[in-house]
Amino acid sequence: MDYLLKTEPSVYSFENLLRDKTTMWDGVTNPVAVRHLREMKAGDRLVIYHTGDEKSAVGTGTVVSVDASDPKTPLVRIKAGKSIARPRTLTEIKAQKLFAESPLVRQGRLSVVPLNSAQYSYLVGES
DSSP, rough: EEEEEEOTTTSSSSHHHHHHHHHEEOOOOHHHHHHHHHHHTTTOOOEEEEEEETEEEEEEEEEEEEEEESTSSSSSEEEEEEEEEEEHHHHHTTTTGGGGGGGGSTTTTEEEEEEOHHHHHHHTTTT
């Protein structure tokens, strides 16, 4: 499975993840987003999305491990991938039929969003 993780770049940016190499993805409180974290598996592909003024998919990552023993706060360790050569803006994403039913555009405040493989490929510039 693939996922998009939203982050406010002034709090923790993709550049921070590149510097740190790995991090624990925390601070998620929305029950639906927490459920998505619990469903993650090691090896799942990630797109890191900057919120705020940027509103764009900026980088990739991978799930390293998931400890879902506490249902309210799953511990998800992720590792940095690479920067996306041409970040996809929210405006571009919304213009794609591929995302018409996606929680990314339908539930704008959801911080962890599942992606299908075609959506992932579009966001990282593979299609």
